[in-house]
């Protein structure tokens with residue numbers, strides 16, 4: 350234990366703790382402050398907590414809270430200490446992830462040690478299986494593991510608020526068609542289904558897209574343009590498996606699985622581009638054109654609407670993107686949130702519209718536009734694992750091949766049951782109900798965040814995610830990983846932003862990630878769960894006001910080492 354009662358941090362096995370901060374802090378503080386003794390002491394202590402140092406004095410809570418008028422929202426003037434600490438995390442690099450307990454926990458997890466920069470931490474378990482390289486835990490698994498370490502388990506999951514949940518609520522919602530409760534299982538359905546899917550479902554999906562997006566267009570989708578796949582990630586993997594030896598571009602932040610799925614297929618070369626927060630994370634078509642010319646990008650992949658920012662490419666921008674495809678670049682659009690687009694107005698006629706690139710395709714067999722969607726989000730049936738890829742016939746035939754060695758096709762009885770759910774009449778009712786209900790939840794969460802002083806820079810116009818910037822909170826709460834750990838203590842799960850960065854393990858200092866200050870909040874769960882999570886945030890912020898920052902940023906539970914049951918947490 351350290352002198353201040355915090356557990357001494359676990360020594361790193363792979364490199365030495367930097368001790369730089371002890372020497373640099375005082376001079377830094379002199380240059381930033383008007384020499385308030387309590388601020389100095391508090392900041393010094395904050396640094397000592399983070400570094401595990403024995404050197405700095407410990408101020409009492411009262412001295413911190415009197416030095417830090419923690420009202421939210423706050424201005425720079427109101428939060429001198431917070432600003433001072435944030436300054437320390439600035440470009441001079443004086444504060445590093447090594448001083449953060451939450452980041453140490455992350456680095457200690459298998460596969461997350463910095464790669465190619467510092468010696469890799471060896472996990473003895475991995476070495477017992479010759480030739481196996483641990484891919485590193487995905488965001489979902491890491492967050493689940495940390496939740497378990499904090500007492501989450503299957504039996505008590507209802508006591509927790511899971512705002513990390515990347516799935517919509519699956520129960521009844523007002524005015525939606527009733528939830529399916531049983532399925533038929535004719536004897537034929539006990540056979541394998543074709544790897545491209547059951548023909549009647551493929552036809553029904555093609556008809557739905559023609560009905561929704563292609564009325565009056567000469568070129569229409571047929572079953573040959575549709576491949577049924579066992580889930581969205583299976584669709585992505587099937588596509589990635591048939592991408593050749595080419596540069597494939599994706600953007601940050603985006604759905605976490607792209608990084609892992611793309612890197613699993615070693616022929617293609619993933620090329621990330623960072624989206625600009627100043628520009629509301631907009632997809633920059635001019636930049637894409639330039640990248641195609643200068644870097645030879647052959648394939649672009651993006652979620653649209655976008656997870657985690659809740660922004661959407663639509664109208665002319667979407668039509669320009671499809672045009673870009675026609676000029677010779679394959680554009681793969683993951684349209685899983687295509688119904689989760691919220692109208693500005695609240696009249697009946699404002700609801701029921703969805704967004705798909707299918708509306709801008711000229712020729713369904715020659716425009717290289719690939720759409721992935723399915724029952725997971727729009728139909729609120731993530732457990733069914735029935736999804737589809739839509740594109741030119743030749744692509745579908747290639748996907749049939751990759752499906753035959755990757756996944757063997759989607760569940761046969763569920764495909765048959767899905768046919769009734771993709772009928773236009775069913776969809777029309779389900780879509781309106783979904784948009785009304787989720788818009789209500791979005792507005793509710795945004796209002797409560799505003800009341801807590803947590804302003805959302807970029808409110809979501811689509812999806813069920815809020816990309817929340819914590820930069821204005823006092824350190825260490827202003828980074829996603831620490832905020833996540835603090836909420837776990839309050840039985841609430843959110844997803845730290847760094848999981849939406851490309852391969853964060855490759856960064857020398859996670860504090861430099863563009864997603865460092867962010868968390869993703871999901872308003873997928875039912876309203877009562879959302880309130881439970883927001884209440885937890887309120888408690889954390891109240892505690893800061895009352896006790897200052899001394900109780901934050903440390904004393905986290907060690908990760909579990911035994912195999913853990915992840916079945917009760919849903920996907921990110």
Ligand SMILES: Cc1ncc(COP(=O)(O)O)c(C=O)c1O
Pocket residue numbers: 515580581582583604652656683685723725731734736920921
């Ligand atoms: C953008 C996006 N695409 C695909 C998926 C995964 O879909 P599935 O659960 O069907 O694999 C998700 C799930 O979170 C997602 O957010």
